[in-house]
Amino acid sequence: MCRKSAMVCLVKSPTNSQRALPSVADRLAVLPDPRDRRGRRHSLVSVLLTACCAVLTGVRSYAAVGQWAANAPQDALARLGVRALGPLGVRRAPATSTIRRVLTLVCPGGLADLLGRDPVGAESLTVDGKSARGSRTDTAAAAHLLCAVLPGGHAVAQLRVPDKTTEVTAFTALPAPFDLAGITVTADALHTCRDHAKWLVEAKRAHYLMVVKRNQPTLHAALRSLPWKQAPPAATTAGPVTGTGRHARSAR
Structure with missing residues (x-):
């Protein structure tokens, strides 16, 4: 089966050399x-x-x-x-x-992989999911897509989350074909779990930055007890942050 849909896969996952072809036409020619x-x-x-x-x-x-x-x-x-x-x-x-x-x-899997950008050399990679606007019908729920995006908005790959499941089930399948060594993968609180962190570090040799909320009370309490006020800021961003206007601060 295709790693990106419920259909029978028509092509194996593209190789790094196929993804690196300079012409879009040459990449698409790989598809049967x-x-x-x-x-x-x-x-x-x-x-x-x-x-x-x-x-x-x-x-x-x-x-x-x-x-x-x-x-x-x-x-x-x-x-x-x-x-x-x-x-x-x-x-x-x-x-x-x-x-x-x-x-x-x-084949949606081969098409998405061939048109995506290779993350090698990037500093960070963001994983996030959204429901596709206009995809809902009278008999089917809206298609929920999980996407890996590089800084600047360049998509690496995208897959559809299987129906009756959540993004958690598709997290590792999304960036699995790519080399993530040294890249910091960011995700929202839904993906803050031990299995994902272990997979990123051990299988992909990547770093991770994940959000911790109160749905994980033990971890949340442990983090709140740390002396955050004593940690010097490494960077402070002030400006028009869409929808919030908040200041972003990261500690060393």
């Missing part, structure tokens, strides 16, 4: 095409690149992606890899139905 060989008019890479470019312009639906593709100029379609047809060499963009079918069939 889930469609039948017969009747393919557009390559898998051209369809995926068309959808990516459309989403970057702000569209949020399959119909809008198809409309963007239909209105794309010939030079843009050429750069996306859409092949020329007929004696005049006219490039016809993938139809909305083709784009929808490919995006629902392609």
Whole structure:
């Protein structure tokens, strides 16, 4: 099974050399095409690149992606890899139905890993989860996504948390394929548990910074008893912190 969804996995986790390919098209070419060989008019890479470019312009639906593709100029379609047809060499963009079918069939695990940024060399990595807006239906709950993000907002990888579970079950699976040696992994109080801390230190040789709240009374009380007022600040941040306006202080 795919480590990122409940579907049958179509590709093994990408290697470091595949993730390091400079071209997005070369990375996407690693994915196997889930469609039948017969009747393919557009390559898998051209369809995926068309959808990516459309989403970057702000569209949020399959119909809008198809409309963007239909209105794309010939030079843009050429750069996306859409092949020329007929004696005049006219490039016809993938139809909305083709784009929808490919995006629902392609392996989400391989796609997310190939488009993410390698965390090697980074100082920190933040793990956080959010429910995808607009993903809730009458018969299914909203898709809850867990994402690993580098400073600056660059995503490393993302996976969907299995239904009827919490982010805790997906924490180790998210950054498992990546080298985290020397990186400080930060997470909220939900992930403050011994198993996660032990896995980060022993299995990934990483550091961790986790929030402790009153749901862990023993640890919370032990931390509150420390002489925090005597610890000199290592850094103080004052300014427009979104939604709170608080001062952030870290001790040595």
